[in-house]
Amino acid sequence: MLRSASHVLAFTGAGVSTPSGIPDYRGPQGVWKTKTPVFYEEFMTDRSERIRYWQQKIDDFDAWGTAKPNAVHRAIVDLEHAGKLEMVVTQNIDGLHSAAGTSDDKLVEIHGTVRLVRCQTCGEETDPLPHYEAFRKTGEPPVCHCGGFLKPATISFGQNLDPFEIERARSAALSCDLVLALGSTLSVYPAASVPLVAAERGVPYV
Structure with a gap:
C-alpha cells in the first residue's frame, strides 16, 4: 500500500x-499519573495556578530538552x-x-508545541528559553510586553x-x-x- x-x-x-x-500522558507511568493538569480557565484567572503551570512546564522542558x-x-x-x-x-x-x-x-x-511561547492576549510567539530562565530566577509567571499572560504554545485542558x-x-x-x-x-x-x-x-x- x-x-x-x-x-x-x-x-x-x-x-x-x-x-x-x-513519557506519554495516559499510560501506566504517564505524566497525568503523577501531575494534576492546570485547566485553561484556571491558568487565566488564578496567579497561583499560572505558577503551578509554569513549574510543570519547566520540569517538562528540562526532561525533554535533550530529546532527539x-x-x-x-x-x-x-x-x-x-x-x-x-x-x-x-x-x-x-x-x-x-x-x-x-x-x-x-x-x-x-x-501545539513546547518549542514556542504564545501571548494569550496579542498572540505573539517567542522563544521559550528566556521565559523559562526568567521563571527559574524569579518564580513569577512571565508576562508579555502587552500585559498578556505568556504560556507555552500548547493546548491546555479546557482550551x-x-x-x-x-x-x-x-x-x-x-x-x-x-x-x-x-x-x-x-x-x-x-x-x-x-x-x-x-x-x-x-x-x-x-
Missing part, C-alpha cells in the same frame, strides 16, 4: 516519541522527500517532527483547538490516499477524528 500511495497522511501520537525518552528525533520521525521525513507525504498530523507537543526535518507546510501540531489547524488536518484527511496511524490509541478527541475522516472515505488505514 505504501509503495502505491502518493498522498500519505501520517497521524502520530505519544508512542512515536517514547523511544526518544519522552528517532527512526519513526526520520522515516516520515523520508516520505516527504520521496514526494509521498500529504501531511503529518501529530498529537505530540514535543516538536520532534520539526526537529527531524518535516516541513512546516506538511505539519499540523494539533495540540479550544486552533480552528485553522483543525481545518488543515481535515483537508489533508480529505485528500490523502493512505493513513498511517502511528503511536496513538485514537482515544483523544477531537484530534482522533482526523484519520477517521479518511477512513470514512474508504481510504486504506494502517
